[in-house]
Amino acid sequence: MTRTRYAVVGAGGRSQMYVDAIAGMYADHAELVAICEPNPVRAALAVSRAVAAGSAAPSTWHPDRLEDMIRDERVDRVVITARDDLHAPLIVRALDAGVDVVVEKPLTIDADMAASIEDAVERTGGDVLLTFNYRYSPRNSALRQVIQDGLIGEVTSIDFQWMLDTKHGADYFRRWHREKHHSGGLLIHKASHHFDLVNWWIHSTPRRVYASGGLRFYGSENAAARGLAPRHDRGTHDGEHDGFDLDLRDHPHLKELYLDAEGHDGYLRDRDVFGEGITIEDNLALVVDYRSGATLSYSLNAHAPWEGYRVAVNGTLGRVELDVIERGAVVESEGLHPVLDPSATDAGSSGSVRPEGERLVLQRHWELPVEVEIVGGEGGHGGGDAILLSDIFVGPGEDPLGRPADWRDGVQSISVGIAGNRSLETGLPVDVADLGIRLLRS
Ligand SMILES: NC(=O)c1ccc[n+]([C@@H]2O[C@H](COP(=O)([O-])OP(=O)(O)OC[C@H]3O[C@@H](n4cnc5c(N)ncnc54)[C@H](O)[C@@H]3O)[C@@H](O)[C@H]2O)c1
Secondary structure (H helix, E strand, O other): OOOEEEEEEOOOOOHHHHHHHHHOOOOOOEEEEEEEOOOHHHHHHHHHHHHHOOOOOOEEEOHHHHHHHHHHOOOOEEEEOOOHHHHHHHHHHHHHOOOEEEEEOOOOOOHHHHHHHHHHHHHHOOOEEEEOHHHHOHHHHHHHHHHHOOOOOOEEEEEEEEEEEOOHHHHOOOOHHHOHHHHOOHHHHOHHHHHHHHHHHHOOOEEEEEEEEEOOOOOHHHHHHOOOOOOOOEOOOOOOOOOOOOOHHHOHHHHHHOHHHHHHHOOOOOEOOOOOOOOOOOEEEEEEEEOOOOEEEEEEEEEEOOEEEEEEEEEOOEEEEEEEEEEOOOOOEOOEOOOOOHHHHHOOOOOOOOOOEEEEEEEEOOOOOEEOOOOOOOOHHHHHHHHHHHHHHOOOOOOOOOOOEEHHHHHHHHHHHHHHHHHHHHOOOEEHHHHOOHHHHO
8 A cells, every 4th residue: 555655844742643643553554754843852852753653764854944855755745733823834835845734723823824825725726634633522523413413403502611721721821822923812722623613513604703802810910910929930940839830840741842952942831821921812702603693602711720611502492512521620739739740630530529521411492401422432532533543644434524624624713713813903893704815705
C-alpha cells in the first residue's frame, strides 16, 4: 500500500497526538517524513517521539523553508499545529505548494485571513480538513443523534453555558492565548469548538451575533483592584506558590517542551495570570441568530470553580439537555496543590455534591423525561479520538452523523467569534454576511 507522506508543522503540545498517530497506530497508511518547527529543542523532541513510536527519523525544517520541505521530502499532506494566528499563512503556502492540509481548530482568527484561505482553496483546489475533535465525543454525538432523529422536532432555541475552571481556564492566560492578536481571544480559540458543535447539532449556520463581555478576573488591573499582593512575573520561581502558579520545573513534560526551549525564542509558557499585557476576555455572553430561525444564548466563564458544560436544546416537540461535569472542583488544601499535584485533578470526583459525569435527558411534550444512553468506545475522549484519527489517516467512512469537517465548517465556526469580537468593539450586533468572507454571504 502506498503511504501518504506527512509533515507536521508546529511541534508543540498538540502536535504530539498526530506524531504518535502517524508514527504508530496509522503507520500502515501514513509516514512522517518531516517536522517543520522553528524551535530546535521542540523539533528534536518531535523527532525522538516519532522514532520512539516506530518511525524512521523525520527531517527537520525551519518554517521559512516550508516550500523546500514539501518539494524535497515529496510531502503529500501537512498537519498544521502551530499557533492560531499562524494557521492561515501556513495553509495558504502549503496549498500553493500543491499539498493538502489538515489543520487544528480554529481555522484562523480573523476575517481577512479566513478570506485568504477561501481564495487559496479556490485557486488551488486543495483540501483543507479541520479536526473538530469535540464532534467525536460520544456525548456530543449522542445529542446530535437525538436532534437528527427528530425527537425534539424543529429546533427553536439553544441555551449553552461553558465553564472553564481555575486550573484549565487559567492556563489560557499564561502564554500566547492571552493575546488577542495571537489567538483571537476565547471566542475564537476556545469557543470555535462550541460554535461548531451548535452548527453541527442543529444543522444550520449563524446569521447575526451580539456579544458582551470583558476581562474581569485575570490580569494586573483586576488583581490590583482586588488588593492582591505583588506577584512573580512567572510561575517558575523559588518560594511560595499558589494555585495560579505553574512552576514548569515540577512538570518534566512541560519543562522539556517549553522551559528547556525558551532560550531559543523567548516563548514563556508560565506567565502570571495576574500579570500585564492580557488582551482577551474571561467572561463572555452572546446571542446568535441562525439561518434556520433558531436562537443561541451562550456564555463562557474562564475562572469557574468547576469545569464542564450545560446545553439545552428546545424544539417544537420537546427539549433535550446535556449536562457534563468534567472536573467537579479544583481543591487547594494541605498537600494537595491544584496545579502541581496531578491527583488534585480528581478532587471532587468522589464524595462531592458535584460528581464528575455526563447526563443526556430527553423530554418530549406531555411525556416524562428519559435518560438517553451515551455509548462510548475505547481510548481517549470515550473512543472519540480513535474515530477522529481514523477519519484523518485512513479516510472517512460513511458517517451518518457527518462528523468529518472541512474549511467551510471552520469558517462557519469562527464566524461567530469574529463577529462577536467586532460586536465587543462596537457594542452592536454584527451580520456575518458583512465580514467579507464569500462563503458567509451565500
Ligand atoms: N483540538 C483541541 O482540542 C486542541 C487542543 C490544543 C491545541 N489545539 C490547537 O493546536 C494548535 C497548537 O497548540 P499548542 O498548544 O500545541 O501550541 P504550542 O505553542 O505548544 O505549539 C505551537 C508550536 O508552533 C511553533 N511555531 C512557532 N512559529 C511557527 C511557524 N511560523 N511555523 C510553524 N510552527 C511554528 C512553536 O515553536 C511551537 O512549537 C493551536 O492552533 C491550538 O488552538 C487544539
